[in-house]
Amino acid sequence: DVKVTQSSRYLVKRTGEKVFLECVQDMDHENMFWYRQDPGLGLRLIYFSYDVKMKEKGDIPEGYSVSREKKERFSLILESASTNQTSMYLCASTSPRGRAGNTIYFGEGSWLTVV
Amino acid sequence: LAKTTQPISMDSYEGQEVNITCSHNNIATNDYITWYQQFPSQGPRFIIQGYKTKVTNEVASLFIPADRKSSTLSLPRVSLSDTAVYYCLVGDVRDSSYKLIFGSGTRLLVRP
Numbered sequence: 001d002v003k004v005t006q007s008s009r010y011l012v013k014r015t016g017e018k019v020f021l022e023c024v025q026d027m028d029h030e031n032m033f034w035y036r037q038d039p040g041l042g043l044r045l046i047y048f049s050y051d052v053k054m055k056e057k058g059d060i061p062e063g064y065s066v067s068r069e070k071k072e073r074f075s076l077i078l079e080s081a082s083t084n085q086t087s088m089y090l091c092a093s094t095s096p097r098g099r100a101g102n103t104i105y106f107g108e109g110s111w112l113t114v115v
Numbered sequence: 116l117a118k119t120t121q122p123i124s125m126d127s128y129e130g131q132e133v134n135i136t137c138s139h140n141n142i143a144t145n146d147y148i149t150w151y152q153q154f155p156s157q158g159p160r161f162i163i164q165g166y167k168t169k170v171t172n173e174v175a176s177l178f179i180p181a182d183r184k185s186s187t188l189s190l191p192r193v194s195l196s197d198t199a200v201y202y203c204l205v206g207d208v209r210d211s212s213y214k215l216i217f218g219s220g221t222r223l224l225v226r227p
Contacts, residue, residue, distance in 0.1 A: 004158075031213075033215055035217070041219075042200075042202070042217055042218060042219045042220050043159070043202075043217040044217075045214060045215065045216055045217075048214060048215070056214075058214065058216075059216065088156075090158050092158065092215070094215070103149070103161035103164065104149075104151075104159075104161065104215060105161075106157075106158025106159055106160070107158055108157065108158060109156065109157065109158055
């Protein structure tokens, strides 16, 4: 079974703190994604990475950065957390190369509250 | 990237068949159509994927007309546990730069 593990399920941070959300997948997937989900807004793509040290902006990258030093790990960084970044964050992974019919696997989500 | 349009919400009753249609007028030749289901406080999970005509698995069927500008997810005999948000995604799943953009989804409510 593919497993995507997010390091923290629930976090409470203060405004201005640096926040790290970690995600690890165990299926040697090339692509990894970070989304945030807010009520009524669906899933919005923050960043994605299609290879180690490669990253591309999604729809809402402002206020976030990412790090992909190893293939299995994709970190989302909030340099200076703000209250409007209170949300559920979802990590996902998939392996697109040469295979049709692949699927994307999600972690369980990290609920971040910034106070 | 192909944009998708789905109904915001749908209501049904237990035991009925539910059909959710997704419009994707700008679908490209290499794009696949994938549907995901999401329960509250969980990540989306894969339901079904197709390229053309009809695909069926143990939980759903996917109907794709010849022009591929729309697709219909069919859930046979829904139960209360099928209450969830359903997302339609369109993209070239074999392209390493495929961004996997989710739309707003369709909120399905199944009533007793």
